[in-house]
Amino acid sequence: MNLAALTLHEAREKLRKREFSAQELTEAVFRRISETEEKLHSYITLSRDTALKEAKQADERLKTNNNPHSLLGIPIAVKDNFLTRGIRTTCASKFLENFISPYDCTTVKKLRASGAIITGKTNLDEFAMGSSAENSAFFATRNPWDTDRVPGGSSGGSAAALAADQCIVALGTDTGGSIRQPAAFCGVVGLKPTYGRVSRYGIIAFASSMDQVGPMTKDVRDCALMLEAIASYDPADSTSANRPVPQYSASLTGDVKGLRIGIPKEYFVSGIQPDVEQAVRTAVRQLERNGAAIKEISLPHTDYAVAVYYIVATAEASSNLARYDGMRYGHRARAKDLTETYMLSRAEGFGPEVKRRIMLGTYALSAGYYDAYYLKAQRVRTLIKKDFDEAFKSCDVIIAPTAPTTAFKIGEKTQDPLQMYLSDIYTIAVNLAGLPAISLPCGFDFEGLPIGMQIIGKHFDESTIFGIAYAYEQSTDWHKKKPNL
Amino acid sequence: MKLTREEVQRVAMLARLRLTPEDEDRLTEQLDNILQYVGKLNQLDTSGIEPFTHAVDIANPMRDDAITNESNADALLANAPEQENHFFQVPKIIE
Numbered sequence: 001m002n003l004a005a006l007t008l009h010e011a012r013e014k015l016r017k018r019e020f021s022a023q024e025l026t027e028a029v030f031r032r033i034s035e036t037e038e039k040l041h042s043y044i045t046l047s048r049d050t051a052l053k054e055a056k057q058a059d060e061r062l063k064t065n066n067n068p069h070s071l072l073g074i075p076i077a078v079k080d081n082f083l084t085r086g087i088r089t090t091c092a093s094k095f096l097e098n099f100i101s102p103y104d105c106t107t108v109k110k111l112r113a114s115g116a117i118i119t120g121k122t123n124l125d126e127f128a129m130g131s132s133a134e135n136s137a138f139f140a141t142r143n144p145w146d147t148d149r150v151p152g153g154s155s156g157g158s159a160a161a162l163a164a165d166q167c168i169v170a171l172g173t174d175t176g177g178s179i180r181q182p183a184a185f186c187g188v189v190g191l192k193p194t195y196g197r198v199s200r201y202g203i204i205a206f207a208s209s210m211d212q213v214g215p216m217t218k219d220v221r222d223c224a225l226m227l228e229a230i231a232s233y234d235p236a237d238s239t240s241a242n243r244p245v246p247q248y249s250a251s252l253t254g255d256v257k258g259l260r261i262g263i264p265k266e267y268f269v270s271g272i273q274p275d276v277e278q279a280v281r282t283a284v285r286q287l288e289r290n291g292a293a294i295k296e297i298s299l300p301h302t303d304y305a306v307a308v309y310y311i312v313a314t315a316e317a318s319s320n321l322a323r324y325d326g327m328r329y330g331h332r333a334r335a336k337d338l339t340e341t342y343m344l345s346r347a348e349g350f351g352p353e354v355k356r357r358i359m360l361g362t363y364a365l366s367a368g369y370y371d372a373y374y375l376k377a378q379r380v381r382t383l384i385k386k387d388f389d390e391a392f393k394s395c396d397v398i399i400a401p402t403a404p405t406t407a408f409k410i411g412e413k414t415q416d417p418l419q420m421y422l423s424d425i426y427t428i429a430v431n432l433a434g435l436p437a438i439s440l441p442c443g444f445d446f447e448g449l450p451i452g453m454q455i456i457g458k459h460f461d462e463s464t465i466f467g468i469a470y471a472y473e474q475s476t477d478w479h480k481k482k483p484n485l
Numbered sequence: 486m487k488l489t490r491e492e493v494q495r496v497a498m499l500a501r502l503r504l505t506p507e508d509e510d511r512l513t514e515q516l517d518n519i520l521q522y523v524g525k526l527n528q529l530d531t532s533g534i535e536p537f538t539h540a541v542d543i544a545n546p547m548r549d550d551a552i553t554n555e556s557n558a559d560a561l562l563a564n565a566p567e568q569e570n571h572f573f574q575v576p577k578i579i580e
Contacts, residue, residue: 100563103557238546311526332566337577347502347503359512379534433540459541
Protein backbone atom coordinates (compact mmCIF):
# COMPACT_ATOMS: atom_id res chain seq x y z
CA MET A 1 0.00 0.00 0.00
CA ASN A 2 1.29 3.46 -0.92
CA LEU A 3 0.57 5.33 2.30
CA ALA A 4 1.33 8.79 0.88
CA ALA A 5 -1.51 8.39 -1.64
CA LEU A 6 -4.15 8.01 1.08
CA THR A 7 -6.80 10.61 1.78
CA LEU A 8 -7.19 12.10 5.26
CA HIS A 9 -10.28 10.04 6.05
CA GLU A 10 -8.63 6.82 4.85
CA ALA A 11 -5.41 7.49 6.76
CA ARG A 12 -7.33 8.43 9.91
CA GLU A 13 -9.29 5.18 9.86
CA LYS A 14 -6.18 3.09 9.37
CA LEU A 15 -4.20 4.97 12.02
CA ARG A 16 -7.06 4.32 14.42
CA LYS A 17 -7.05 0.59 13.60
CA ARG A 18 -3.24 0.60 14.00
CA GLU A 19 -2.67 -0.74 10.47
CA PHE A 20 0.37 1.53 10.44
CA SER A 21 1.81 4.23 12.68
CA ALA A 22 1.95 7.99 12.23
CA GLN A 23 5.72 7.59 11.94
CA GLU A 24 5.34 5.13 9.06
CA LEU A 25 2.85 7.44 7.36
CA THR A 26 5.14 10.46 7.79
CA GLU A 27 8.16 8.53 6.51
CA ALA A 28 6.16 7.42 3.46
CA VAL A 29 5.27 11.05 2.72
CA PHE A 30 8.91 12.17 3.01
CA ARG A 31 9.99 9.25 0.80
CA ARG A 32 7.53 10.46 -1.81
CA ILE A 33 8.87 14.01 -1.43
CA SER A 34 12.45 12.89 -2.02
CA GLU A 35 11.37 10.90 -5.11
CA THR A 36 9.45 13.75 -6.73
CA GLU A 37 10.59 17.11 -5.35
CA GLU A 38 13.40 17.60 -7.84
CA LYS A 39 10.83 17.64 -10.65
CA LEU A 40 8.23 19.78 -8.87
CA HIS A 41 9.76 22.18 -6.32
CA SER A 42 6.55 22.32 -4.29
CA TYR A 43 8.23 23.17 -1.00
CA ILE A 44 10.36 26.16 0.03
CA THR A 45 11.24 24.62 3.41
CA LEU A 46 10.91 21.01 4.56
CA SER A 47 10.61 20.24 8.26
CA ARG A 48 11.48 16.55 8.25
CA ASP A 49 13.15 16.37 11.68
CA THR A 50 10.39 18.13 13.59
CA ALA A 51 7.76 16.22 11.56
CA LEU A 52 9.21 12.87 12.63
CA LYS A 53 9.27 14.03 16.25
CA GLU A 54 5.64 15.16 15.96
CA ALA A 55 4.78 11.77 14.42
CA LYS A 56 6.33 9.97 17.38
CA GLN A 57 4.26 12.08 19.79
CA ALA A 58 1.16 11.42 17.70
CA ASP A 59 1.76 7.67 17.99
CA GLU A 60 1.89 8.00 21.78
CA ARG A 61 -1.42 9.85 21.73
CA LEU A 62 -2.95 7.32 19.33
CA LYS A 63 -2.07 4.50 21.75
CA THR A 64 -4.02 5.99 24.63
CA ASN A 65 -6.86 7.75 22.83
CA ASN A 66 -9.84 5.78 21.56
CA ASN A 67 -11.50 8.73 19.88
CA PRO A 68 -8.64 10.77 18.45
CA HIS A 69 -8.98 14.13 16.70
CA SER A 70 -9.39 13.74 12.95
CA LEU A 71 -5.99 15.32 12.27
CA LEU A 72 -3.96 13.38 14.84
CA GLY A 73 -0.91 11.94 13.03
CA ILE A 74 -1.82 13.44 9.63
CA PRO A 75 1.00 15.03 7.54
CA ILE A 76 -0.05 18.50 6.36
CA ALA A 77 1.69 20.88 3.95
CA VAL A 78 1.34 24.56 4.87
CA LYS A 79 1.61 27.47 2.44
CA ASP A 80 4.57 29.67 3.28
CA ASN A 81 2.49 32.70 4.22
CA PHE A 82 1.24 31.08 7.46
CA LEU A 83 3.41 32.09 10.42
CA THR A 84 5.00 29.03 12.02
CA ARG A 85 7.09 29.18 15.15
CA GLY A 86 10.42 27.44 14.61
CA ILE A 87 10.05 26.95 10.83
CA ARG A 88 11.04 29.97 8.73
CA THR A 89 8.26 31.86 6.95
CA THR A 90 9.42 33.54 3.74
CA CYS A 91 6.19 34.34 1.88
CA ALA A 92 8.36 33.47 -1.15
CA SER A 93 10.06 36.86 -0.78
CA LYS A 94 13.73 37.79 -0.55
CA PHE A 95 12.59 40.35 1.99
CA LEU A 96 11.63 37.61 4.47
CA GLU A 97 14.12 34.95 3.36
CA ASN A 98 15.44 34.37 6.90
CA PHE A 99 12.39 35.34 8.93
CA ILE A 100 11.44 33.06 11.83
CA SER A 101 8.12 33.97 13.37
CA PRO A 102 8.03 34.28 17.16
CA TYR A 103 4.52 32.80 17.19
CA ASP A 104 2.19 30.40 15.34
CA CYS A 105 -0.78 31.68 13.36
CA THR A 106 -4.13 30.58 14.82
CA THR A 107 -4.68 27.88 12.18
CA VAL A 108 -1.28 26.26 12.73
CA LYS A 109 -1.78 26.52 16.49
CA LYS A 110 -5.01 24.55 16.09
CA LEU A 111 -3.33 22.00 13.83
CA ARG A 112 -0.51 21.45 16.30
CA ALA A 113 -2.92 21.09 19.21
CA SER A 114 -4.87 18.43 17.32
CA GLY A 115 -1.67 16.48 16.66
CA ALA A 116 -1.24 17.18 12.95
CA ILE A 117 2.27 16.88 11.49
CA ILE A 118 3.69 19.80 9.49
CA THR A 119 5.71 18.49 6.55
CA GLY A 120 6.96 21.93 5.49
CA LYS A 121 6.15 25.25 3.89
CA THR A 122 4.99 25.31 0.29
CA ASN A 123 5.88 27.66 -2.53
CA LEU A 124 3.66 30.55 -3.64
CA ASP A 125 3.74 33.71 -5.67
CA GLU A 126 5.60 36.31 -3.59
CA PHE A 127 3.18 37.70 -0.97
CA ALA A 128 0.48 35.56 -2.62
CA MET A 129 0.40 37.94 -5.59
CA GLY A 130 0.02 35.88 -8.72
CA SER A 131 -1.79 33.10 -10.52
CA SER A 132 1.01 30.70 -11.43
CA ALA A 133 3.52 30.43 -8.53
CA GLU A 134 6.07 31.86 -10.99
CA ASN A 135 6.35 35.07 -8.95
CA SER A 136 8.16 33.22 -6.16
CA ALA A 137 11.52 34.85 -5.43
CA PHE A 138 13.09 31.39 -5.19
CA PHE A 139 11.83 29.11 -7.99
CA ALA A 140 8.75 28.17 -10.01
CA THR A 141 6.74 25.12 -8.93
CA ARG A 142 5.74 22.72 -11.70
CA ASN A 143 2.42 21.06 -12.36
CA PRO A 144 2.56 17.30 -11.57
CA TRP A 145 0.30 16.58 -14.58
CA ASP A 146 2.75 18.24 -16.99
CA THR A 147 5.97 19.65 -15.61
CA ASP A 148 6.21 22.22 -18.44
CA ARG A 149 3.10 23.85 -17.02
CA VAL A 150 2.31 26.01 -14.00
CA PRO A 151 0.45 24.56 -10.99
CA GLY A 152 -1.62 27.75 -10.72
CA GLY A 153 -1.33 30.25 -7.91
CA SER A 154 -0.78 31.66 -5.62
CA SER A 155 -1.13 28.43 -3.55
CA GLY A 156 0.66 26.50 -6.33
CA GLY A 157 3.08 24.69 -4.02
CA SER A 158 0.27 23.31 -1.84
CA ALA A 159 -1.72 22.17 -4.90
CA ALA A 160 1.27 20.49 -6.55
CA ALA A 161 2.35 18.81 -3.28
CA LEU A 162 -1.14 17.45 -2.81
CA ALA A 163 -1.57 16.20 -6.39
CA ALA A 164 1.81 14.47 -6.18
CA ASP A 165 1.06 12.84 -2.78
CA GLN A 166 3.79 14.84 -1.06
CA CYS A 167 1.33 15.36 1.81
CA ILE A 168 -2.08 14.05 2.90
CA VAL A 169 -3.80 17.45 3.05
CA ALA A 170 -2.64 21.02 2.54
CA LEU A 171 -3.50 24.58 3.52
CA GLY A 172 -3.73 27.60 1.26
CA THR A 173 -5.03 31.15 1.24
CA ASP A 174 -7.38 32.68 -1.31
CA THR A 175 -7.63 36.44 -1.99
CA GLY A 176 -8.73 36.33 -5.63
CA GLY A 177 -8.74 32.61 -6.44
CA SER A 178 -5.45 31.48 -4.94
CA ILE A 179 -6.85 28.22 -3.53
CA ARG A 180 -9.44 27.39 -6.21
CA GLN A 181 -7.48 28.08 -9.40
CA PRO A 182 -4.42 25.96 -8.41
CA ALA A 183 -6.77 23.24 -7.14
CA ALA A 184 -8.40 23.23 -10.59
CA PHE A 185 -5.05 23.21 -12.42
CA CYS A 186 -3.72 20.32 -10.31
CA GLY A 187 -6.89 18.19 -10.15
CA VAL A 188 -7.54 18.48 -6.40
CA VAL A 189 -10.27 19.95 -4.17
CA GLY A 190 -9.89 23.46 -2.70
CA LEU A 191 -12.28 25.53 -0.62
CA LYS A 192 -12.31 29.28 -0.08
CA PRO A 193 -14.55 29.63 3.00
CA THR A 194 -16.83 32.58 3.75
CA TYR A 195 -14.89 35.70 4.71
CA GLY A 196 -14.41 35.48 8.48
CA ARG A 197 -15.05 31.72 8.80
CA VAL A 198 -11.37 30.92 9.45
CA SER A 199 -9.06 33.17 11.47
CA ARG A 200 -6.60 35.33 9.54
CA TYR A 201 -4.45 35.92 12.65
CA GLY A 202 -0.83 35.19 11.73
CA ILE A 203 -1.45 34.98 7.99
CA ILE A 204 0.84 37.42 6.19
CA ALA A 205 -1.62 40.10 5.06
CA PHE A 206 -2.12 40.84 1.37
CA ALA A 207 -5.64 42.30 0.89
CA SER A 208 -7.31 42.13 4.28
CA SER A 209 -10.91 42.57 3.09
CA MET A 210 -10.60 39.42 0.96
CA ASP A 211 -7.81 37.18 2.37
CA GLN A 212 -9.16 33.88 3.62
CA VAL A 213 -7.55 30.61 4.78
CA GLY A 214 -8.86 27.34 3.37
CA PRO A 215 -8.20 23.62 2.95
CA MET A 216 -6.83 21.86 -0.13
CA THR A 217 -7.53 18.14 -0.18
CA LYS A 218 -7.71 14.96 -2.28
CA ASP A 219 -11.48 14.67 -2.00
CA VAL A 220 -14.59 16.45 -0.72
CA ARG A 221 -14.90 14.49 2.53
CA ASP A 222 -11.36 15.53 3.50
CA CYS A 223 -12.25 19.14 2.72
CA ALA A 224 -15.26 19.04 5.07
CA LEU A 225 -13.19 17.43 7.84
CA MET A 226 -10.47 20.04 7.45
CA LEU A 227 -12.89 22.96 7.61
CA GLU A 228 -14.38 21.49 10.80
CA ALA A 229 -10.86 21.50 12.25
CA ILE A 230 -9.80 25.02 11.28
CA ALA A 231 -13.01 27.10 11.35
CA SER A 232 -13.51 29.00 14.59
CA TYR A 233 -14.10 32.34 16.19
CA ASP A 234 -10.83 34.00 17.05
CA PRO A 235 -10.76 37.07 19.30
CA ALA A 236 -7.35 37.89 17.80
CA ASP A 237 -8.97 38.49 14.36
CA SER A 238 -11.52 41.28 14.58
CA THR A 239 -13.22 40.14 11.36
CA SER A 240 -13.55 36.52 12.46
CA ALA A 241 -17.16 35.32 12.63
CA ASN A 242 -18.56 34.56 16.07
CA ARG A 243 -21.00 31.84 15.10
CA PRO A 244 -21.13 28.09 15.61
CA VAL A 245 -19.19 25.76 13.31
CA PRO A 246 -21.53 23.14 11.81
CA GLN A 247 -20.49 19.52 11.45
CA TYR A 248 -19.78 19.87 7.73
CA SER A 249 -19.15 16.14 7.23
CA ALA A 250 -22.79 15.49 8.20
CA SER A 251 -23.88 17.25 4.99
CA LEU A 252 -22.22 14.59 2.81
CA THR A 253 -25.40 12.62 2.15
CA GLY A 254 -25.19 12.35 -1.64
CA ASP A 255 -28.72 13.72 -1.88
CA VAL A 256 -29.26 16.80 -4.05
CA LYS A 257 -32.97 16.36 -4.76
CA GLY A 258 -34.79 19.67 -4.95
CA LEU A 259 -31.64 21.80 -4.66
CA ARG A 260 -31.63 24.73 -7.07
CA ILE A 261 -28.45 25.32 -9.04
CA GLY A 262 -27.91 28.62 -10.87
CA ILE A 263 -25.74 28.77 -13.99
CA PRO A 264 -24.50 32.33 -14.63
CA LYS A 265 -24.66 33.07 -18.34
CA GLU A 266 -21.86 35.66 -18.06
CA TYR A 267 -19.40 32.90 -17.09
CA PHE A 268 -19.81 31.00 -20.37
CA VAL A 269 -18.61 33.55 -22.89
CA SER A 270 -15.80 33.90 -25.41
CA GLY A 271 -12.36 33.23 -24.00
CA ILE A 272 -13.37 30.02 -22.29
CA GLN A 273 -11.57 26.87 -23.49
CA PRO A 274 -14.25 24.73 -25.24
CA ASP A 275 -13.52 21.47 -23.39
CA VAL A 276 -13.61 23.34 -20.05
CA GLU A 277 -17.11 24.60 -20.85
CA GLN A 278 -18.17 21.15 -22.03
CA ALA A 279 -16.86 19.42 -18.88
CA VAL A 280 -18.69 21.83 -16.57
CA ARG A 281 -21.95 21.57 -18.54
CA THR A 282 -21.70 17.76 -18.46
CA ALA A 283 -21.17 17.89 -14.69
CA VAL A 284 -24.24 20.09 -14.28
CA ARG A 285 -26.33 17.60 -16.31
CA GLN A 286 -25.10 14.85 -14.00
CA LEU A 287 -26.39 16.81 -10.99
CA GLU A 288 -29.66 17.36 -12.81
CA ARG A 289 -30.01 13.59 -13.30
CA ASN A 290 -29.42 13.24 -9.55
CA GLY A 291 -32.45 15.43 -8.90
CA ALA A 292 -31.15 19.01 -8.73
CA ALA A 293 -33.07 21.77 -10.50
CA ILE A 294 -30.99 23.79 -12.97
CA LYS A 295 -31.72 27.34 -14.03
CA GLU A 296 -29.85 30.01 -15.92
CA ILE A 297 -29.15 33.14 -13.89
CA SER A 298 -27.46 36.48 -14.53
CA LEU A 299 -24.62 38.20 -12.67
CA PRO A 300 -24.65 41.38 -14.77
CA HIS A 301 -21.51 43.03 -13.37
CA THR A 302 -19.22 40.01 -13.81
CA ASP A 303 -17.22 41.75 -16.51
CA TYR A 304 -16.10 44.46 -14.05
CA ALA A 305 -14.81 42.17 -11.30
CA VAL A 306 -11.17 42.00 -12.42
CA ALA A 307 -10.96 45.79 -12.72
CA VAL A 308 -12.45 46.27 -9.24
CA TYR A 309 -10.16 43.66 -7.77
CA TYR A 310 -6.96 45.15 -9.13
CA ILE A 311 -7.79 48.48 -7.54
CA VAL A 312 -9.11 47.25 -4.18
CA ALA A 313 -6.55 44.44 -3.69
CA THR A 314 -3.56 46.56 -4.68
CA ALA A 315 -4.74 49.49 -2.52
CA GLU A 316 -4.96 47.20 0.50
CA ALA A 317 -1.64 45.57 -0.40
CA SER A 318 0.18 48.89 -0.68
CA SER A 319 -1.02 49.72 2.82
CA ASN A 320 -0.30 46.24 4.29
CA LEU A 321 3.17 46.07 2.79
CA ALA A 322 4.16 49.48 4.17
CA ARG A 323 5.27 47.58 7.29
CA TYR A 324 8.28 46.15 5.44
CA ASP A 325 10.72 48.90 6.31
CA GLY A 326 13.77 46.78 7.15
CA MET A 327 13.92 48.01 10.75
CA ARG A 328 12.80 45.21 13.07
CA TYR A 329 12.94 42.21 10.75
CA GLY A 330 13.53 41.32 7.13
CA HIS A 331 15.95 42.68 4.59
CA ARG A 332 17.87 45.90 5.31
CA ALA A 333 19.96 47.57 2.64
CA ARG A 334 23.04 49.62 3.46
CA ALA A 335 22.31 53.24 2.62
CA LYS A 336 23.32 56.76 3.56
CA ASP A 337 20.20 57.84 5.46
CA LEU A 338 16.87 56.60 6.76
CA THR A 339 14.73 57.34 3.67
CA GLU A 340 17.31 55.80 1.40
CA THR A 341 17.43 52.72 3.68
CA TYR A 342 13.66 52.26 3.30
CA MET A 343 13.73 52.77 -0.44
CA LEU A 344 16.65 50.47 -1.14
CA SER A 345 15.58 47.76 1.32
CA ARG A 346 12.21 47.54 -0.41
CA ALA A 347 13.71 47.78 -3.89
CA GLU A 348 16.08 44.89 -3.15
CA GLY A 349 13.64 42.82 -1.11
CA PHE A 350 10.54 42.86 -3.36
CA GLY A 351 10.15 41.25 -6.78
CA PRO A 352 8.64 42.88 -9.90
CA GLU A 353 4.99 41.86 -9.36
CA VAL A 354 4.96 43.01 -5.73
CA LYS A 355 6.44 46.37 -6.77
CA ARG A 356 3.89 46.68 -9.58
CA ARG A 357 1.01 46.12 -7.17
CA ILE A 358 2.39 48.45 -4.51
CA MET A 359 2.73 51.12 -7.20
CA LEU A 360 -0.78 50.57 -8.55
CA GLY A 361 -2.32 50.57 -5.06
CA THR A 362 -0.38 53.64 -3.96
CA TYR A 363 -1.51 55.45 -7.11
CA ALA A 364 -5.17 54.50 -6.57
CA LEU A 365 -5.07 55.80 -3.00
CA SER A 366 -3.06 58.95 -3.68
CA ALA A 367 -4.46 62.47 -3.48
CA GLY A 368 -6.41 63.34 -6.60
CA TYR A 369 -7.05 59.71 -7.64
CA TYR A 370 -8.75 58.25 -4.56
CA ASP A 371 -12.31 59.09 -5.68
CA ALA A 372 -11.74 58.19 -9.32
CA TYR A 373 -10.22 54.80 -8.64
CA TYR A 374 -10.58 53.49 -5.09
CA LEU A 375 -14.05 54.81 -4.26
CA LYS A 376 -15.32 54.05 -7.76
CA ALA A 377 -14.09 50.46 -7.44
CA GLN A 378 -15.76 50.09 -4.02
CA ARG A 379 -19.07 51.34 -5.46
CA VAL A 380 -18.88 48.77 -8.27
CA ARG A 381 -17.98 46.17 -5.66
CA THR A 382 -21.34 46.92 -4.01
CA LEU A 383 -23.04 46.22 -7.37
CA ILE A 384 -21.17 42.90 -7.70
CA LYS A 385 -22.27 41.84 -4.21
CA LYS A 386 -25.88 42.84 -5.05
CA ASP A 387 -25.74 40.63 -8.16
CA PHE A 388 -25.09 37.64 -5.90
CA ASP A 389 -27.74 38.67 -3.34
CA GLU A 390 -30.26 38.86 -6.17
CA ALA A 391 -29.18 35.53 -7.71
CA PHE A 392 -29.38 33.68 -4.39
CA LYS A 393 -33.07 34.61 -4.11
CA SER A 394 -33.78 32.00 -6.76
CA CYS A 395 -31.01 29.41 -6.30
CA ASP A 396 -29.12 27.64 -3.50
CA VAL A 397 -25.72 27.50 -5.19
CA ILE A 398 -24.09 28.80 -8.35
CA ILE A 399 -21.96 26.56 -10.56
CA ALA A 400 -19.33 27.83 -12.99
CA PRO A 401 -15.89 26.88 -14.27
CA THR A 402 -13.08 27.65 -11.79
CA ALA A 403 -10.81 29.03 -14.52
CA PRO A 404 -11.36 29.77 -18.22
CA THR A 405 -8.53 27.41 -19.25
CA THR A 406 -6.55 24.48 -17.92
CA ALA A 407 -2.95 24.93 -16.70
CA PHE A 408 -0.91 27.17 -19.00
CA LYS A 409 2.76 26.83 -19.91
CA ILE A 410 5.52 28.13 -17.66
CA GLY A 411 6.53 31.56 -18.99
CA GLU A 412 3.42 31.91 -21.16
CA LYS A 413 1.93 34.90 -19.29
CA THR A 414 4.84 36.35 -17.32
CA GLN A 415 5.46 39.21 -19.79
CA ASP A 416 1.85 40.44 -19.74
CA PRO A 417 0.52 41.17 -16.24
CA LEU A 418 -3.00 41.94 -17.49
CA GLN A 419 -3.35 38.54 -19.21
CA MET A 420 -2.19 36.89 -15.98
CA TYR A 421 -4.82 38.87 -13.99
CA LEU A 422 -7.56 37.80 -16.41
CA SER A 423 -6.90 34.12 -15.63
CA ASP A 424 -8.70 34.80 -12.31
CA ILE A 425 -11.82 36.11 -14.03
CA TYR A 426 -14.17 33.44 -12.57
CA THR A 427 -12.82 33.39 -9.02
CA ILE A 428 -12.40 37.06 -8.15
CA ALA A 429 -16.06 38.11 -7.75
CA VAL A 430 -16.47 35.52 -4.98
CA ASN A 431 -13.74 37.22 -2.91
CA LEU A 432 -15.16 40.67 -3.59
CA ALA A 433 -18.52 39.49 -2.19
CA GLY A 434 -17.02 37.46 0.69
CA LEU A 435 -18.75 34.24 -0.40
CA PRO A 436 -17.63 30.62 0.06
CA ALA A 437 -16.74 28.53 -3.02
CA ILE A 438 -15.16 25.17 -3.71
CA SER A 439 -13.27 23.92 -6.76
CA LEU A 440 -13.38 20.21 -7.51
CA PRO A 441 -12.23 18.08 -10.44
CA CYS A 442 -14.80 17.58 -13.23
CA GLY A 443 -12.77 16.07 -16.06
CA PHE A 444 -9.68 16.40 -18.25
CA ASP A 445 -9.03 18.45 -21.38
CA PHE A 446 -7.80 17.16 -24.76
CA GLU A 447 -4.23 17.16 -23.47
CA GLY A 448 -5.03 15.25 -20.29
CA LEU A 449 -4.93 18.27 -17.97
CA PRO A 450 -7.40 18.52 -15.06
CA ILE A 451 -10.48 20.76 -15.27
CA GLY A 452 -12.04 22.34 -12.18
CA MET A 453 -15.67 23.17 -11.45
CA GLN A 454 -16.59 25.87 -8.96
CA ILE A 455 -19.59 25.72 -6.63
CA ILE A 456 -20.39 29.07 -5.00
CA GLY A 457 -22.64 29.24 -1.95
CA LYS A 458 -24.38 31.78 0.25
CA HIS A 459 -22.50 33.37 3.14
CA PHE A 460 -21.74 30.71 5.79
CA ASP A 461 -23.48 27.99 3.77
CA GLU A 462 -20.45 25.77 3.20
CA SER A 463 -22.65 22.79 4.17
CA THR A 464 -24.76 23.05 1.00
CA ILE A 465 -21.61 23.43 -1.12
CA PHE A 466 -20.12 20.29 0.43
CA GLY A 467 -23.37 18.37 -0.06
CA ILE A 468 -23.51 19.11 -3.78
CA ALA A 469 -19.78 18.65 -4.32
CA TYR A 470 -19.91 15.28 -2.59
CA ALA A 471 -22.94 14.11 -4.58
CA TYR A 472 -21.16 14.97 -7.82
CA GLU A 473 -17.88 13.42 -6.73
CA GLN A 474 -19.65 10.17 -5.85
CA SER A 475 -20.95 9.90 -9.41
CA THR A 476 -17.47 10.24 -10.98
CA ASP A 477 -13.96 9.00 -10.37
CA TRP A 478 -11.98 12.09 -11.47
CA HIS A 479 -10.66 12.56 -7.93
CA LYS A 480 -9.08 9.09 -7.98
CA LYS A 481 -6.90 9.80 -11.03
CA LYS A 482 -3.23 10.44 -10.28
CA PRO A 483 -0.56 12.13 -12.40
CA ASN A 484 2.28 10.02 -13.80
CA LEU A 485 5.45 11.36 -12.32
CA MET B 486 -5.17 60.42 -19.99
CA LYS B 487 -1.81 58.74 -20.23
CA LEU B 488 0.23 57.95 -17.15
CA THR B 489 3.49 59.92 -17.16
CA ARG B 490 6.95 58.98 -16.02
CA GLU B 491 6.86 61.87 -13.52
CA GLU B 492 3.74 60.41 -11.91
CA VAL B 493 5.44 57.03 -11.63
CA GLN B 494 8.39 58.73 -9.91
CA ARG B 495 6.07 60.56 -7.54
CA VAL B 496 4.20 57.37 -6.62
CA ALA B 497 7.48 55.46 -6.14
CA MET B 498 8.53 58.09 -3.62
CA LEU B 499 5.20 57.79 -1.78
CA ALA B 500 5.64 53.99 -1.72
CA ARG B 501 9.30 54.27 -0.67
CA LEU B 502 10.53 52.20 -3.62
CA ARG B 503 13.79 53.04 -5.37
CA LEU B 504 13.25 52.42 -9.08
CA THR B 505 15.90 52.13 -11.77
CA PRO B 506 15.35 54.05 -15.04
CA GLU B 507 14.44 50.69 -16.67
CA ASP B 508 11.89 50.01 -13.89
CA GLU B 509 10.37 53.43 -14.57
CA ASP B 510 10.08 52.73 -18.31
CA ARG B 511 8.49 49.34 -17.78
CA LEU B 512 6.15 50.43 -14.98
CA THR B 513 4.98 53.54 -16.85
CA GLU B 514 3.88 51.33 -19.73
CA GLN B 515 2.46 48.44 -17.68
CA LEU B 516 0.59 50.60 -15.17
CA ASP B 517 -0.83 52.66 -18.00
CA ASN B 518 -2.13 49.46 -19.64
CA ILE B 519 -3.73 48.30 -16.41
CA LEU B 520 -5.28 51.73 -15.74
CA GLN B 521 -6.71 51.81 -19.26
CA TYR B 522 -8.33 48.46 -18.55
CA VAL B 523 -9.61 49.63 -15.14
CA GLY B 524 -11.10 52.65 -16.91
CA LYS B 525 -13.97 50.38 -17.98
CA LEU B 526 -15.46 51.02 -14.53
CA ASN B 527 -16.41 54.48 -15.82
CA GLN B 528 -18.93 52.83 -18.16
CA LEU B 529 -21.07 52.27 -15.07
CA ASP B 530 -23.23 54.92 -13.49
CA THR B 531 -22.62 54.52 -9.76
CA SER B 532 -24.35 57.65 -8.52
CA GLY B 533 -26.33 56.79 -5.41
CA ILE B 534 -24.44 53.51 -4.87
CA GLU B 535 -22.72 53.27 -1.50
CA PRO B 536 -19.06 52.22 -1.52
CA PHE B 537 -18.62 48.66 -0.24
CA THR B 538 -17.41 48.32 3.35
CA HIS B 539 -18.10 44.81 4.71
CA ALA B 540 -18.82 41.48 3.05
CA VAL B 541 -20.46 40.10 6.17
CA ASP B 542 -22.26 42.17 8.79
CA ILE B 543 -20.41 41.98 12.07
CA ALA B 544 -20.27 44.38 14.96
CA ASN B 545 -17.00 45.80 16.22
CA PRO B 546 -15.81 43.23 18.78
CA MET B 547 -14.67 44.63 22.11
CA ARG B 548 -12.43 43.04 24.70
CA ASP B 549 -11.01 43.89 28.10
CA ASP B 550 -8.00 46.16 27.98
CA ALA B 551 -5.65 43.57 29.45
CA ILE B 552 -2.27 42.22 28.43
CA THR B 553 -2.67 38.74 26.97
CA ASN B 554 0.53 38.21 25.00
CA GLU B 555 3.58 36.50 26.43
CA SER B 556 6.95 38.17 26.61
CA ASN B 557 9.10 37.02 23.71
CA ALA B 558 11.70 39.75 23.30
CA ASP B 559 14.46 37.30 22.42
CA ALA B 560 12.50 35.74 19.56
CA LEU B 561 11.57 39.20 18.26
CA LEU B 562 15.12 40.50 18.44
CA ALA B 563 16.44 37.37 16.73
CA ASN B 564 14.91 38.69 13.48
CA ALA B 565 16.48 42.14 13.78
CA PRO B 566 18.79 43.10 10.90
CA GLU B 567 21.02 44.75 13.50
CA GLN B 568 20.84 44.83 17.29
CA GLU B 569 22.88 46.05 20.19
CA ASN B 570 22.47 45.51 23.96
CA HIS B 571 19.05 43.95 23.48
CA PHE B 572 17.78 46.90 21.39
CA PHE B 573 16.92 47.20 17.72
CA GLN B 574 19.61 49.19 16.00
CA VAL B 575 18.31 51.55 13.29
CA PRO B 576 19.76 54.29 11.08
CA LYS B 577 20.04 57.76 12.58
CA ILE B 578 16.64 59.48 12.46
CA ILE B 579 17.48 63.05 13.54
CA GLU B 580 20.43 64.82 11.99
